[in-house]
Amino acid sequence: VSTLALWIPLLPLLSAAAIAVISLTARGGDRTGARRAVPALAVLPIAAAAVLTFVVLFGHGTGAATESQIRYAATGGPEIWLGARVDGLAALIAVLVGVVATAVQLYSVSYMAHEERYTSYAALISLFTAAMLVVVYSTDLLVLLVGWEVMGACSYFLIGHHWERPEARSASIKAFLVTKLGDAPFLLGILFLAHGAGTFRVQPVLQHAIQQGGHGYTAAGAILLIGGVMGKSAQIPLQTWLPDAMAGPTPISALIHAATMVAAGVYLLVRTYALLAVAPQVSLAVAVVGVATALGASVASLFQTNFKKGIAYSTVAQLGYMFAGVGVGAPFAGLFHLFTHASFKALLFLAAGIVIHGAGGRESLAALRGLGRFFPFNSAGFLIGALALIGTPLVTAGSFSKDAIIDAALSRQPIIGYLLLGGVILTGLYIGRLFSIVYVAPPVDEHAVHHDPESERPMNWSLVPLMVGAVAFGYLGTWLQARLAAPSDELDLLPGPITPIGLIAFALGAIGFGIAWWYATRRAEAVAPAPSEPSYAAAGWVHAIAEVGYAVSDGLRRVQSGALATYAFGSFLALAIIMLAREVTR
């Protein structure tokens, strides 16, 4: 099956190329006819690729990993291999990518039907899918890096799809720069690891790390690699691009940036878990970053005045939980949370999208206050998503995965465990606030809604599978675990559906939810907390990080003299320093 997996990314790539050719050649004459072929070209290859990822998943079964590869470039040094490695992890994530990409393309056919730039948009989604599949299946770190960067570029173009809006332009540039800030250490980390192991292939690199016991190049490479992972998965201090990425079209912000691209970071973290396992200080750093992100983003979500950004910060916080899970030594728990989170977060986003659509595209909480009550089915959907987020035992998926993370953290790193447990009350507060303001509070202006039950029906239907997933996904845990081969140690075993920790976590979440409900339905100022409020200072860390960024860039700005000679002098100086360093360290 790995030979099949090797060729799967080619399908979306061909789709992207075909759409690009059509949009370039059909300029001028018969444009409408060519444009009519675009939706089919966009959807069918992606759907076929999704089906093939299922074939790979079931063909692989629960057996050992298989690899197939082609030597791509004999460089004289470490060789570069084009290859596919299929194990349970890769097969499952590929299915997630395939299904989400197909859903995005299908949803976009009607959502973007009247857009002038639909062709380039569809081609970019196809290219994104191809790149992500390359990342998932790749056996070679350099090939993985290529896919990783192409994903970043596609994300830049997709966030900036509405480039006539200034906020979309700045958000796309911000996303690109911030993720690149992580990718620079990522590239260095790959080079370190390859230098230590003498090859770019993932498996030998990991084996080398295990044999060496994780010092020297391994620890340095791992910590640099995590820089890139933090950028893609929006961890503190590189979290800032994800909430802004909501400036893109809704299918992009909901599905690409909430379910797929951020998953790439967590996927890579789990894939290279052997590096973390041999370097305890690095995995502790990952756990600390995860906890900081989980708590910080939860607080930040409490002070958002934009509905979608509130949910986006919730995504950042949940990614923090996944990081913490991997960091404390429970990669499966983190990965399981990735899957359950994908289902209920997509539910929250699409439910929010229906209200926003009904309110004529307005996204601010002040404008949406109380409007949710006109969408009863949608309210139920958002409530199920919210309950899954705070981890209601037995009936929602979120409890299974979140409890697994908190359980593992409590037994391995108790301080991190208690922080994560305490973080659940923040989760309850922020999602309770969003739910109460939009769906429970008395409406400000009843006529602000353009209610059209006919046109909402297809969108409501799209919530149904996600509702089922948000409720039932948790029971798939053992099945998933069998696919992912044996867990690394007994800590990673799934706890049962009801655990004391889970009940405590739910109680905390419910308390937070209740407080937020009580507050938000009575106080109108809950929609836009004033900066003068003392509690607002808690969210000040966002500003603090921004201030640091400004200070650094203000210093670096002065290097840009505009004079060619200074730039050339800088390059030659750097060359001289590198050569000198080589001589000294020889």
Next chain:
Amino acid sequence: MHAIYPLTLAALLFAVGVYGVLARRNAVAVLMAIELLLNAVNLNLVTFSSLLRDQYGMGQVFTIFLITVAAAETGLGLAIVLLLYRNRGTAAIDDARELGEDGAFGLKRVPQQAGGGAGGATGPNTPAAPKAVTK
């Protein structure tokens, strides 16, 4: 022939090229200096290719590549210099500093002429007398 001769020559060529890139003001002279740098590298490649008895001749193959790339680069560079000259009446690289930040380190900012060519449009302020001179 001892390898020291071509290697010394290459080092000297490279040094001359570095000086030219850093010190010349005329963009054409800077381009020529870059050519010197590239040719120093070419000389090194060929030298080491024969010195190490490279059976695939990789050093020589890369030299051919480099010559091609250098030709393309010079063509592009000269086109840019030509446009620069047409728009401003000068090919001095010190005067083309619109992308610099205010208060930057390094050279003092050249006082901007009114509408000093932002975007490079042919404005009415194009000086009639080209003063494209080296020092």
